Amino acid sequence: MTEQKHYINAETTVKSWLLTVDHKRIAILYLLSVVGFFILGGTAAILFRLDLMTPQGDLLAHETYNKMFTMHGVMMVFFFLVPVVPAVLGNFLVPIMIGARDVAFPRLNLASWYIFITGGLFALAALVLGGVDTGWTFYTPYSSTYANSNVILTGLGVFVAGFASILTGVNFIVTIHKMRAPGMTWFRLPLFIWAQYATSIIMVLGTPVIAITLLLLVLERAFHIGIFDPALGGDPVLFQHLFWFYSHPAVYIMILPGFGIISELIACFSRKNVFGYSFVAFSSLAIAIIGFFVWGHHMFITSQSIYAGLIFSILSFIIAVPTAVKIFNWTATLYKGSVEFRTPMIYALGFIGLFLVGGLTGLFLSSMGLDVHLHDTYFVVAHFHYVMVGGMVMAFLGGLHFWWPKMFGRTYNQGCAVFTAIVIFIGFNLTFFPQFIVGYLGMPRRYHVYPEEFQIFHILSTGGASVLGFGYLLMFCYLPYSLIKGKKATANPWPATGLEWEQTTSPPPTLNFIHDPVVTEEAYAYAKKNEEFYRQAIPAESKDV
Amino acid sequence: MNDQIDHHISPIRTYIIVFMALMVFTGITVWVAFQDLGYLNTFVAVTIAVIKATIVAWYFMHLKSSAKITRVVALAGVIWLIVMFALTMSDYAARSWIPFPDPW
Numbered sequence: 001m002t003e004q005k006h007y008i009n010a011e012t013t014v015k016s017w018l019l020t021v022d023h024k025r026i027a028i029l030y031l032l033s034v035v036g037f038f039i040l041g042g043t044a045a046i047l048f049r050l051d052l053m054t055p056q057g058d059l060l061a062h063e064t065y066n067k068m069f070t071m072h073g074v075m076m077v078f079f080f081l082v083p084v085v086p087a088v089l090g091n092f093l094v095p096i097m098i099g100a101r102d103v104a105f106p107r108l109n110l111a112s113w114y115i116f117i118t119g120g121l122f123a124l125a126a127l128v129l130g131g132v133d134t135g136w137t138f139y140t141p142y143s144s145t146y147a148n149s150n151v152i153l154t155g156l157g158v159f160v161a162g163f164a165s166i167l168t169g170v171n172f173i174v175t176i177h178k179m180r181a182p183g184m185t186w187f188r189l190p191l192f193i194w195a196q197y198a199t200s201i202i203m204v205l206g207t208p209v210i211a212i213t214l215l216l217l218v219l220e221r222a223f224h225i226g227i228f229d230p231a232l233g234g235d236p237v238l239f240q241h242l243f244w245f246y247s248h249p250a251v252y253i254m255i256l257p258g259f260g261i262i263s264e265l266i267a268c269f270s271r272k273n274v275f276g277y278s279f280v281a282f283s284s285l286a287i288a289i290i291g292f293f294v295w296g297h298h299m300f301i302t303s304q305s306i307y308a309g310l311i312f313s314i315l316s317f318i319i320a321v322p323t324a325v326k327i328f329n330w331t332a333t334l335y336k337g338s339v340e341f342r343t344p345m346i347y348a349l350g351f352i353g354l355f356l357v358g359g360l361t362g363l364f365l366s367s368m369g370l371d372v373h374l375h376d377t378y379f380v381v382a383h384f385h386y387v388m389v390g391g392m393v394m395a396f397l398g399g400l401h402f403w404w405p406k407m408f409g410r411t412y413n414q415g416c417a418v419f420t421a422i423v424i425f426i427g428f429n430l431t432f433f434p435q436f437i438v439g440y441l442g443m444p445r446r447y448h449v450y451p452e453e454f455q456i457f458h459i460l461s462t463g464g465a466s467v468l469g470f471g472y473l474l475m476f477c478y479l480p481y482s483l484i485k486g487k488k489a490t491a492n493p494w495p496a497t498g499l500e501w502e503q504t505t506s507p508p509p510t511l512n513f514i515h516d517p518v519v520t521e522e523a524y525a526y527a528k529k530n531e532e533f534y535r536q537a538i539p540a541e542s543k544d545v
Numbered sequence: 546m547n548d549q550i551d552h553h554i555s556p557i558r559t560y561i562i563v564f565m566a567l568m569v570f571t572g573i574t575v576w577v578a579f580q581d582l583g584y585l586n587t588f589v590a591v592t593i594a595v596i597k598a599t600i601v602a603w604y605f606m607h608l609k610s611s612a613k614i615t616r617v618v619a620l621a622g623v624i625w626l627i628v629m630f631a632l633t634m635s636d637y638a639a640r641s642w643i644p645f646p647d648p649w
């Protein structure tokens with residue numbers, strides 16, 4: 001028997017990868033690149049976490065410490081969290097899930113990867129040339145007047161990478177509008193697609209603003225045009241308005257695709273239809289839109305008018321509603337489902353718990369009075385890491401483990417994977433939970449010399465970070481190993497509903513389907529299919545997924 | 546969905562009229578720049594700019610003959626810009642409502 005032809009072995013030259021227009025191959029290119037940036041950002045985190053073990057901050061010099069947390073933030077936010085799900089899992093899955101052969105603009109898709117890499121190289125160049133110490137938020141007037149001029153290079157890097165994100169967004173919107181298979185109506189779309197659609201809207205409407213804002217910053221620095229500098233007639237708080245107009249919605253660029261993944265995982269491993277499908281779908285859109293109205297909650301402690309603050313505070317509370325709709329609906333989906341604790345499901349359940357903590361502490365911070373106390377403390381650091389790492393990274397890892405057999409046609413060791421998921425969960429909580437407490441007690445963020453009574457919390461945190469890092473390291477072992485030694489995956493190993501599982505092979509052929517699919521049923525028809533799935537399931541094989 | 550793209554090409558006359566209109570508005574912009582309207586200075590300048598941009602988008606960028614969905618996309622951009630201005634101005638316009646306390 002000759003080996004089955006699929007997108008990986010269709011062509012094998014390096015050139016065929018670098019010039020590919022296949023959305024699946026572009027997804028793999030993106031996967032490798034964002035993992036690279038993740039390792040860079042993670043290394044910076046390890047360094048400053050070690051430094052924070054002692055109150056004197058004696059491992060890194062002051063400037064180096066500032067550069068490290070800046071690098072961590074810039075790499076993780078702009079070059080990992082923003083692209084990771086849309087450009088990797090989204091690129092791979094959106095066309096397959098809607099029954100298309102590729103995205104609407106395959107060449108733009110490839111261009112977006114090159115643009116992304118170019119932006120990344122700018123940021124890396126800034127790093128090599130001495131680093132930036134403004135923090136990932138580039139606040140003026142420090143960034144425009146005082147910091148070293150690598151700010152220009154980093155700002156340009158983020159500016160350029162923004163266009164990659166816009167292209168991905170445009171591509172998804174058009175693909176989802178125009179290329180759905182016959183019978184794939186809007187309300188038969190998997191919820192992952194709804195989440196990608198909502199994310200794309202934010203990418204297209206929000207990213208130009210951050211791009212222009214950073215360009216304005218560069219213009220002010222390079223040509224002394226007065227925009228943010230009061231001496232030149234500008235206003236430094238304007239920078240924060242423009243920056244957060246994108247960067248708060250960007251939080252939803254990072255988390256919405258994660259929500260989409262979780263809907264898929266919860267449905268599959270409770271073997272039930274998602275409770276309240278249309279509510280979950282529309283809550284994604286609601287979050288995407290309301291997400292643009294709340295940015296001022298980052299500026300309660302600036303000269304922002306308290307009346308504006310009041311509006312932003314109320315709006316921030318309102319956005320918790322669609323988010324809560326999702327959490328309640330997932331819980332209702334689990335209720336009376338036949339829950340299976342496979343690796344992706346462990347990540348999904350971890351996500352629900354951690355994201356809940358992250359989301360609810362967000363309400364603490366959007367209360368104006370409480371924010372006066374908590375602003376710029378470790379409480380904020382803990383809050384957004386619960387959302388970004390506890391939420392987004394957990395969701396991404398859940399999705400990666402779920403679709404890994406589909407993407408690479410190999411299965412990984414289930415025991416290793418479950419163990420790793422638990423290590424990551426424990427390590428994460430040990431790292432970030434103490435930060436809520438130390439932040440509440442008054443430890444400011446971005447300081448590395450601190451009063452001795454805070455040391456115990458930092459030691460706990462650094463210990464947790466080591467456990468977390470160990471967890472990621474394990475993953476870097478067993479996942480690549482599975483590519484070489486893993487068992488061949490069947491087309492539908494979990495088994496799950498959806499075109500990517502039921503209508504194509506693992507891995508899929510270059511044009512995704514052998515016969516163009518026609519959709520005749522709702523998404524998540526588990527109730528109807530469970531019996532059939534169990535008849536087909538071969539226990540020996542599904543054990544090892 | 547009405548998505549057929551209209552490849553109808555507008556007559557040269559339309560372009561000339563639009564161009565003339567833009568030139569007239571440019572003239573007004575220059576003239577207004579020399580008048581001191583006080584608080585209204587920015588308001589008038591921005592209004593003229595918006596009218597010009599709308600004409601360009603509607604005729605030169607073919608929104609006039611585009612599918613509905615294309616117009617929705619263009620409109621979304623404008624609405625988001627308004628959101629950005631409105632909420633930013635909620636800060637700038639209201640900053641002076643509460644006087645700063647006297648230094649002690």
Ligand SMILES: [Cu+2]
Binds near residue numbers: 247248251294295298
């Ligand atoms: Cu925010």
